[in-house]
Amino acid sequence: MTFSTSSSIALLLILISTVILVYLTRLYRSRPSVGLRSVEAYQAIQRQAARAVESGRGIHFSLGRGSLGKATNPASLAALSALQNLSKDACAGDKPPMVTAGDGTLFVASQDLVRGSYEELGRPGAYQSQTSMFVAPGNSPMTYGASLSEIINKGEHGSNLVLGHFGSELALIAEAADREQLEQIIGSDDLTALAVAMSVTEDVIIGEELYAAAAYLQGEPAHIASLQLQDILRILVAISILIAALVSLVIG
Secondary structure (H helix, E strand, C coil), X not given: CCCCHHHHHHHHHHHHHHHHHHHHHHHHHHCCCCXXXXXXXXXXXXXXXXXXXXXXXXXXXXXXXXXXXXXCHHHHHHHHHHHHHHHHHHXXXXXXXXEEECCHHHHHHHHHHHHHHHHHCCCHHHCCHHHEEECCCCCCHHHHHHHHHHHHCCCCEEEEEEEEEXXXXXXXXXXXXXXXXXXXXXXXXXXXXXHHHHXXXXXXXXXXXXXXXXXXXXXXXXXXXXXXXXXXXXHHHHHHHHHHHHHHHHHX
């Protein structure tokens, strides 16, 4: 069995990346004060759980129409990371977050996360399966948006948190939350959804900020190290492209 040059280079990059990731993780464990660039939307997420407990009105958290087994996986994982952080605080009160999803994998994962939060609090009996809801299949975006609008219009929630993969149906969701005068935090990997979000709230999580949810909300050394590794690799790729361009000019 022989390896091609491209396969060898890819393997080398993976090994180098692994070494850097392990080193950065150990470094940040010994230096817990390492900070990240401030993102106001993530600070707002952390405040929402406290407000939900104080006001007695829960949080509506929509995980979107993405799937854990498709191209939308990164956005969906980021949404689940945010839910994991939020549910730990919200479940301490009487109003756990109402979690909605448009995909079966996200629905099951959200149930496990909320159940796990109650178990960590020593209150496994307080968990109710109705806190997670499968609303509509991901291939029916307008049905999904209309269903969430109906949930929001019941007036049972104090804030609307929307993270994950969404499209134009976000207009229905955001408009319903605006009518109820709910605080909104929106993050998506779709340009159409982000355009809608910018028109209804200042707390928008844009682009790569969404994929950094675990680092911002959980703050584990491995999460921060992964974020820093991405920056390093991005710089190396930019340098490689620049060198290749210069070599091409010289040879040409």
